[in-house]
Amino acid sequence: MAVQVRIPTILRPDAGGQAIVEAKGNTVGELFADLVARFPNLSSKVITEDGQLHKFVNVYVNDDDVRYLDKLDTKVTDADTVSILPAVAGG
Amino acid sequence: MSRFASTVDLIGNTPLLDVSQLSPNPNVSLLVKLEGYNPGGSVKDRIARSMILAAEVDGSLSPGQTIIESSSGNTGIGLALVSRARGYKLKIVLPENVSPERRQLLEIYGAEIISSPGGEGSNGAVKVAQKLAADHPEWWYPYQYANPANVDAHYSGTGPEIWRDCPEITHFVAGLGTSGTLLGVGRYLKEQNPDVKIWAVEPPAGEMVDGLKNLDEGYIPPIFIDFGGVDLLDRKRVVGPRESIEGVRALGDIGVLVGISTGAAYAGAIKCANEIESGTVVFLSADGAWKYLSTGAWTDDIDAVTERARTTLYF
Numbered sequence: 001m002a003v004q005v006r007i008p009t010i011l012r013p014d015a016g017g018q019a020i021v022e023a024k025g026n027t028v029g030e031l032f033a034d035l036v037a038r039f040p041n042l043s044s045k046v047i048t049e050d051g052q053l054h055k056f057v058n059v060y061v062n063d064d065d066v067r068y069l070d071k072l073d074t075k076v077t078d079a080d081t082v083s084i085l086p087a088v089a090g091g
Numbered sequence: 092m093s094r095f096a097s098t099v100d101l102i103g104n105t106p107l108l109d110v111s112q113l114s115p116n117p118n119v120s121l122l123v124k125l126e127g128y129n130p131g132g133s134v135k136d137r138i139a140r141s142m143i144l145a146a147e148v149d150g151s152l153s154p155g156q157t158i159i160e161s162s163s164g165n166t167g168i169g170l171a172l173v174s175r176a177r178g179y180k181l182k183i184v185l186p187e188n189v190s191p192e193r194r195q196l197l198e199i200y201g202a203e204i205i206s207s208p209g210g211e212g213s214n215g216a217v218k219v220a221q222k223l224a225a226d227h228p229e230w231w232y233p234y235q236y237a238n239p240a241n242v243d244a245h246y247s248g249t250g251p252e253i254w255r256d257c258p259e260i261t262h263f264v265a266g267l268g269t270s271g272t273l274l275g276v277g278r279y280l281k282e283q284n285p286d287v288k289i290w291a292v293e294p295p296a297g298e299m300v301d302g303l304k305n306l307d308e309g310y311i312p313p314i315f316i317d318f319g320g321v322d323l324l325d326r327k328r329v330v331g332p333r334e335s336i337e338g339v340r341a342l343g344d345i346g347v348l349v350g351i352s353t354g355a356a357y358a359g360a361i362k363c364a365n366e367i368e369s370g371t372v373v374f375l376s377a378d379g380a381w382k383y384l385s386t387g388a389w390t391d392d393i394d395a396v397t398e399r400a401r402t403t404l405y406f
Contacts, residue, residue: 008296056309065327068291085296087309088214 003031003076006083014041015081023082028059031082041071046084056087093117099176101130102140103248107256107373113341115361120367122257123342123357124249127349127379131165131172134249136376139169140269141244142233143177143310150259154178157230161185162211162222164193166269167234168275171200178229182230184220186212191383214310236269237313245275253373256281261370264290264360265377266352269325272375278321291327292359294352328362330355332400336388339380348380351388351400 002022007015015021016039025031042078046057051072053059059066060083066074076082095101105128114121126134133213146152157180160170167183170306174181184379185194188209197204199275205223207216217236224232235241253276265272268300274369277289314320338354339359349357353376380389389397 030136044315055311060092063329065329067321068324068326087311 001026001078003078004081005031008085010086011042011045011084013047015039024076027070027072027074028061028066028074028082031076032072038084049084058085058087059083060085093405097107097176098130099140099173102136102196103129104252105129105363107253108333108347110342110345110347112345113357113361114364114367116276116364116367119280120259120371121362121364121368122371122373123347123349123361124253124373124375125349125379126249129169131168132378132381133165133169133202133350135162135165135169136172136271137169137248138241138245139166139173141171141248142235142240143173143179144236144242145238145243146231146233146393147177147296152179152231153297156180157182157227159184159220159224159227159230159232160235161207161213161216162235164189164197164382167202167255168193168196168200170233171197172200172324174202175200184216184223186216188225190382191385196238196382211371217310223270235271237317239314240269241269242275242278242314242318245272246279247275249375250276250279253279257371257373259371260284260287260373262290262360262367262372263374264292264356264363264372265375266356267291267293268377270312270318272377274314274318278318280369281323289323290359290363291324291364292330292355293327295329295331300365306365326363328359330358333393333397334358335394335401336396338395339388343380349376350378350379350380350383351386379404 002024005021005023007019017062023031025034044070048053057062061074061080106125108123108125110118111209138181159182161184163186171181182205183202184207186204186209207219212308217381259377273289273291278285335354336352338357339349339351342349358366360372363372
């Protein structure tokens with residue numbers, strides 16, 4: 001199953017310059033494994049050495065931050081859009 | 092009691108309004124905490140008072156001293172109100188792209204405005220304020236993103252008020268911003284009833300995200316880390332400008348005039364009400380409509396308003 005993943009400007013050089021890439025998987029973690037297999041430079045920028053999401057990276061399934069769902073185990077379908085975004089302040 | 096000695100004493104004890112007629116789920120009650128009723132017109136009056144009073148007590152702020160802070164508007168207005176009442180000089184670093192009413196209110200309360208680039212948003216304003224504070228150790232820098240008195244204003248004020256007025260609450264929804272409201276109210280409510288769920292709403296990351304040169308330029312408010320934000324929040328959802336404008340209009344249609352960020356909190360509360368079987372959802376309105384009338388949010392074509400909202404800071 002192919003899911004669209006939006007890549008932020010800052011990570012596009014590590015993803016072949018693309019703004020949106022398709023990845024395969026049933027969870028966010030599987031999508032990232034697929035992406036990293038094709039774009040190895042993304043690896044350390046999105047996932048830490050111990051397999052957690054990088055603290056300055058937020059990942060959304062549609063409008064929902066996966067850190068407050070099931071993190072990398074959050075399920076996805078081909079109807080979802082996954083977005084990777086850097087953390088910035090509001091207020 | 093409705094007779095007061097100082098504008099500072101008018102802060103807090105805001106009304107909680109039942110707006111269940113807007114609930115999409117007949118088994119979910121919907122209430123809004125109207126922080127626009129504070130004297131400076133926003134929830135930020137609470138943290139302005141609490142940060143200044145805490146600094147007076149611990150000795151980091153003395154009579155006549157200058158205060159420097161960054162703000163997209165409301166914290167600045169709150170600090171200006173309290174500073175004027177208590178005799179401090181105030182400098183506010185303000186992103187260029189805030190609504191003109193915010194700028195005017197700061198000027199009326201006597202604050203000096205230092206502009207920061209609009210494209211860098213609140214992050215840019217924080218950086219300018221940090222530099223100025225480092226260059227001027229004689230000024231006091233409250234740094235709302237790291238000040239525990241920000242959280243405490245809500246832990247000891249907003250949270251207890253909500254619990255007093257609505258002990259049947261099951262879900263609390265508010266904008267993320269500095270995270271002070273969610274951390275303080277969330278912690279207090281969960282202490283009263285661990286089953287209460289805390290939902291954060293945030294605006295979509297706009298052009299400011301494109302300005303980042305590397306991920307480590309990202310920013311998480313220190314209080315969010317210090318007060319265990321990741322563990323405290325149960326959900327975080329993005330609400331876009333169009334949904335926010337539709338939200339303020341829906342509330343406007345029942346005579347509740349609120350600021351743009353309240354439209355986002357409302358949209359979050361509606362998503363929550365749609366997902367749960369039954370419950371009582373309280374969402375927080377950070378400010379009233381008055382500072383946003385110039386945006387045409389209630390009257391202009393919604394596509395045009397949405398487009399303008401993409402380049403203006405409303406949170």
